Amino acid sequence: MSIIQVEHVSKVYRVHEKPEGFRSAMKDLFQRRYIEKTAVDELNFSVEQGEIVGLLGENGAGKTTTLKMLTGILYPTAGKVTVAGYCPTERKKDFLKQISFVMGNKSDVNWDLPAVDTFRYQQLIYDVPEVEFSENVSYMAELLEVKHLLKTQLRRLSLGERMKMELINCFLYTPKVVFLDEPTLGLDLRSQIAIRTFLKKYRNDHKTTMMITSHYMDDIEETCDRVILLQKGQKTFDGDIAELKKPEMSFKEGILNLMGSGEKQK
């Protein structure tokens, strides 16, 4: 059975339409206009245990919304989501202990304290035994080359170093399913490569299922087994990465081609 199952899932946001100009803004105080914006539309897919799936699409295509529904942060407007056998929005303790969500633009590690303090807190929250904790921190800190920085206040670290700490924090309790939303956002090339290497090695060692969104095609090409392309909330491609790697064109060109044909279909 698939570890992630998404059936006919849609998400519609009710958005307040802000008018332009002073007069309209005053009128808006008494009479508001709302519009419905479909972020995800009738989405269907499944992911097998140990697979790394890349979720691709332009800004606003519905990638992050999809990940947030898979983790239970957002309630779908319609459809059914199952992750590791659980309905994510029920937020059962056993489910939460099996998943992790790395957000490239948000930090879960305390800025004012050394990362190791947050890791200790994470250890208690997820009931990680001491031996497993020490082994995991040491294994990941070595792999990401940040062992010497564990006791430095987080705000004093560079963006790349902070992201690496974020990864350690999210993988600390050996989750079964990991969702990564733009994990290399704004990082230099060296850090990007280190993170990709880490993700591949971690999957090979732990058979972890991962879903990654990224605008850096190298992240997808080097780490993923499969790609799902979203366009305006709809799935326009779902297939093996090998299908997109052709001798006559690069991976990036393949994706751009797909995006073009997807637009035409729509």
Add this chain to the structure above:
Amino acid sequence: MKKYLYGFQLFFLNSLQYRFNTVINLFFGNMSLLVTMFFWVLIFNGDFGKSLNGFTLSGMITYFVISNILSKFTLQGSGFYYTSMVKNGSLGSVLLKPYRLEWTVYFQQISTSITGLIPQLLFVLCVLPFISGFLTWNVSVWNILSMVMFIVIASITSHLLWSIFGFMAFWMEEATAVMWSLAVLLNMAMGMYIPLDFFPKGWLSVLEKLPFSAWGYLPSKIYLGLLSVEKQLQLLWIHLSWIVILLLLHRFIWKAGLKRFSSVGG
């Protein structure tokens, strides 16, 4: 429980990271207390024999010293914590933690209270030689025990009620203006500006039964020996019932709010 206590410790450490801020807070965070004392000396014309609504000048000054200290256990911060988390979308990452969020926030806020309480107690100790003549010393085992019970109840009811106010952000996005307005009203209802005895008689019998009176007024009155044991026990049951009512309300509004959460920001 260990994870909540560690969260408490982490929050405490966090607030001690900025030494200068802590020192400044020690000296200037308590100026309002001195101003209030000066204000009441003027009202009483410095006359220690005079009585206003059952309060002598020393009783009144003691009332304000105690209610100021105890107000630290009014966990107003819980509400502001939720509004900012909902508004900036960071609530998403804490929703994924396998813990009871309401407990975690409670312990974090208690930690903030204790961090605020230490400078306040130090300040009172520093000025004690100068103001001890103005204070009423009415220490008995029962009074202290009863005060502690009301303080614990106050911390729970204030946490629950302010959290409920914070949940307004699910519907309003920006709820801080409403929260600050409520803070002023609640400060009045908890007897922070003036003891509730100064309100018309009918008002007092209602106000003392509302959860706010336990946040400052009742424990101060108990210390001063102005509340009979029978009355204390009667009010204790009422305030314990408030915990149950607020807990149910908290759960109901939280569930409804989560369905509206849009987790903005990536």
